[in-house]
Amino acid sequence: MHEAIRQGIGDLTLVRMTPDLIYDQMIGMGLARKLVFSYAGNPGVGLLRRLRDAVENAWPAPLEIEEHSHAAMANAYEAGASGLPCAIFRGYRGAGLAEVNANIRSVACPFTGETLAAVPSIRPDVTFIHAQRADRKGNVLVEGIVGVQKEAVLAAKRAVVTVEEVVDDFTGLHPNLTILPAWTVTAISVVPGGSHPSYAHGYYARDNAAYLEWDEIAADRDRFRSWMEQNVMQRSPDDFAGRVAHLRIAA
Amino acid sequence: MSDFTADEMMTIAASRALKGSDVCFVGIGAPSAACNVARLTHAPDITLIYESGTIGTAPDVLPLSIGDGELCDTALTTVSVPEMFRYWLQGGRITIGFLGAAQLDRFGNINTTVIGDYAHPKTRLPGGGGAPEIATSAQEIYITLSQSKRSMVEKIDFFTSFGHGDGGDARARLGIETRGPTLLVTDLAIWKPDPQTREFTVVSLHPGVSPEQVQATCGWTVAFADRLEETPAPTPLELRTLRDLKARTAAAHRGEAGRGA
Numbered sequence: 001m002h003e004a005i006r007q008g009i010g011d012l013t014l015v016r017m018t019p020d021l022i023y024d025q026m027i028g029m030g031l032a033r034k035l036v037f038s039y040a041g042n043p044g045v046g047l048l049r050r051l052r053d054a055v056e057n058a059w060p061a062p063l064e065i066e067e068h069s070h071a072a073m074a075n076a077y078e079a080g081a082s083g084l085p086c087a088i089f090r091g092y093r094g095a096g097l098a099e100v101n102a103n104i105r106s107v108a109c110p111f112t113g114e115t116l117a118a119v120p121s122i123r124p125d126v127t128f129i130h131a132q133r134a135d136r137k138g139n140v141l142v143e144g145i146v147g148v149q150k151e152a153v154l155a156a157k158r159a160v161v162t163v164e165e166v167v168d169d170f171t172g173l174h175p176n177l178t179i180l181p182a183w184t185v186t187a188i189s190v191v192p193g194g195s196h197p198s199y200a201h202g203y204y205a206r207d208n209a210a211y212l213e214w215d216e217i218a219a220d221r222d223r224f225r226s227w228m229e230q231n232v233m234q235r236s237p238d239d240f241a242g243r244v245a246h247l248r249i250a251a
Numbered sequence: 252m253s254d255f256t257a258d259e260m261m262t263i264a265a266s267r268a269l270k271g272s273d274v275c276f277v278g279i280g281a282p283s284a285a286c287n288v289a290r291l292t293h294a295p296d297i298t299l300i301y302e303s304g305t306i307g308t309a310p311d312v313l314p315l316s317i318g319d320g321e322l323c324d325t326a327l328t329t330v331s332v333p334e335m336f337r338y339w340l341q342g343g344r345i346t347i348g349f350l351g352a353a354q355l356d357r358f359g360n361i362n363t364t365v366i367g368d369y370a371h372p373k374t375r376l377p378g379g380g381g382a383p384e385i386a387t388s389a390q391e392i393y394i395t396l397s398q399s400k401r402s403m404v405e406k407i408d409f410f411t412s413f414g415h416g417d418g419g420d421a422r423a424r425l426g427i428e429t430r431g432p433t434l435l436v437t438d439l440a441i442w443k444p445d446p447q448t449r450e451f452t453v454v455s456l457h458p459g460v461s462p463e464q465v466q467a468t469c470g471w472t473v474a475f476a477d478r479l480e481e482t483p484a485p486t487p488l489e490l491r492t493l494r495d496l497k498a499r500t501a502a503a504h505r506g507e508a509g510r511g512a
Contacts, residue, residue, distance in 0.1 A: 017332070018318075018380075041377030043316030044279055048377075055375045067364075070302060071336040071384040078333040090341050093425050094413025095383040100369045115426065145303045145323045148332045199320045208315045208504040 001128065002232050005029055015124055017073045017148065021197060021214050024048040025232065027063060028224050034064040036122070038073045045211050049218035059221065067097055072104070072119045077148045079121035080155025091117040127156035130195040131180075132202060134163045135170050138182030144201025146178050158186040162194040164203050193240030196247075204247040255485050257438035258397065260457045262288060262493055263485045265349075265395045265436040271296035275347045276340065276385050281395045282349035283313050284496065285436075291492045300339065302381040304330045313500040336381070340388045348389030350382055352396050354407045357450045357471045358421075359394060359414025359432030361386070362407040369409060379411040386412035387422075391430040398437045398468035405471045415449035439465050441482055445474065455480040 001022045010031040014023055017038045024042075026032050028050030040051050054063040068076070075087035088107060098104045098117075107118045129149045131142045140161050142149050153159040161180070166188075170179065194200075197210035217227045255263075265285035269275060271294040277286045290297050290309065298307050303317040307327030314322055323329045330339070339345065353376050354362035363382065367373030386392055392414070396402055414432045415421050422431050432451070435442035441455040452474040453465055458481060466473045485493075 037378070039378050039380035040375070041380075043318065045315070046377075047375070052375045056372060067378055069379050069383040070332070070381040071340065074333040074336045078337075089337070090388065091384045093387045093427050094410060094416060094422075095379070096364065096369070096410035097379065097383065144320060145305065145318055145329055146331050147303065147318070150331065151333055198318070201320050201323060206316070206319055211315065212504065 001026065002235070003237065005031065005228070005232055015122055017070055018043065019048065019051065021048075021211070021218075024050040024214070024218055025228060027051050027054050028060070028218065028221075029228060030060040032063060033061075034066065036066040036068070036073075038068045038070045042211055042215055044208075045215050049215070050224060053221070066103060067101055068104070068119060069095070069097065072117065073122070074148055074151075076119050076122040077151035077155050080123045081151040081153075082121075084121055086118050086120050088116050088118050090114075093117075122152075122155055124152070124156040126158045126160060126186075127152045128160050128162070129153060130162045130191075130200065132164050132200060134161070134166050134188045134190075136166065136168055138185060138188055139170060140180040140182075140185055140188065141170060141173070142178045142180065150178055150180065153180055153184060159184065160187045160189065161185050162189045162191040164190075164192050164194070164200050166190055189237075191237050191240055193242070193244035194237075196240055196243045199247070200244075202249065204244040204249060207244070207247055255490055257457065257460075259485060259490065259493055260482065261395060261397065261436055261438040263489045264441055264457065264482050265393065266292065266294075266489070268393060268434055268436070269294050269297055269347065273346045274298040274300065274344060275349055276300050276302065276345045276381070276389055278350050278382070278385075279314065279317055280351045281397075282351055282393075284493065285395060286349060287313060287496060288489065288493050291496065292489055298327075300335075300345065302332070302335060302385075304332050304335045306330065306339070311499060312503040313496060315504055336384065340381075340384060343388070343390070345385070345389040346391070348385035348392045350385065350392060350394050350412065352394060352402065354402060354404050354409075355394065355396060355435075356404060356407045356414075357474075358416060358418050359392070359435065359444065359449075359451060360407055360410055360416065361394070361412040361414065362409045364409040364411045366408055382412040386414065386431070387427050387429060389429060391434075392432045393434045393436070394432055395436045398439050398465070400468060400470045403437075403469045403471065415444060418449045419447070421449070437465075439468065450474055452476050453479065455482045457482045458484045 013034040015036040075089045079087035092098045197207035199206035266288035269289040301317045305322040305326035308322045309325040352361040365372035439460045442451040454476045
């Protein structure tokens, strides 16, 4: 994502349940046209201030939002991975979002008549995830809090996975681990530390201090811009490893 | 009796409402503190679930985010997020949904979306996350927040999560079969919905709190129960447990402790 920012790839529709600091950065750099999301906070800290500035003041550019609940988006990713046009679930009852988001509709169950919520499935042009490891053939192992990563990959036309490391093979591992076969992944890139300031289960811890610090950086437009210049524009993917060195989990 | 703050009283009073048999969907912030104090004191068998997919988690420090790795490390099992919302929440497995609020009205409706108009908000808040469906799929809802006229309002700006609507049988009219908000714990009092109107009514004042204080920090005209109780003060064990938890958490979030080793 930082590389996308460096290359100035813009006019993007960004989709994520919990747009994190990286989305705050892309929005603040004016690269996002639309955001589909279900929780736009800096978790445990407060708001994403660049996102908020874009929504409240159209700075640096107007941002269209399509807002859902977590349940809706989780179902929509699953529907996308399942090749379905929409997701159906019991949700949004009495919720105000149904009145402001035209993509929240309802259907009657053909068997019981119950009114159920329906949202379009999520079918991204490209999904990016970070995973623990790939093997030499390009199969990908994801473990820990797996979230919607498997669904997001299988719902997308193309998927790019960054990994902590490449190992020879996955022999001897537990048979029920989450594995994405190589043929479901378009490209793999080895970027140790690539999930910073989030964590990689089994590799390094979440950099909670960085999330707290971001709240101050993003509070001011000029400070944000100068931070981005120093920490993103003039850096490379190789810098991520250094950022997590102090968070590494002892072997 | 030791000294304690209103915030500590709130967390401890909320923790007491939880039972060992509960399966609790936990919001970040004050709900998370209350749930973990319950687990570390009178309800060691309580099942805590965070919407990131961790079931039966027992964190040593309070997570800053529902995605903190520690939740997974200490959980009985971790499932995908679609499974969490489909099988476990929508499937009716959650006994208590524990929510915070930016704005709350007397019927337990919650706003965490915007202050002002949705399209042109005065203040954009983070949004609902899992709350819209927690509010209707969990068997009942507990709410905790600090009282202020800004947070406890006559009319919320946006219905992020449905409580008792405009009162009475509003949930039933929408076909919602779960009980909705059954408990509100603030820093001053314990509130329960009136059996008929569903309006939150003060049933217990925390030690040293007067009804006038409760009214002065609430944006609607407060209903008080005929027989007001006094919330028992925190016990030394409850206070020590909460303070130790907060101290461990603060150290970990500053990046001081050698976590995950």
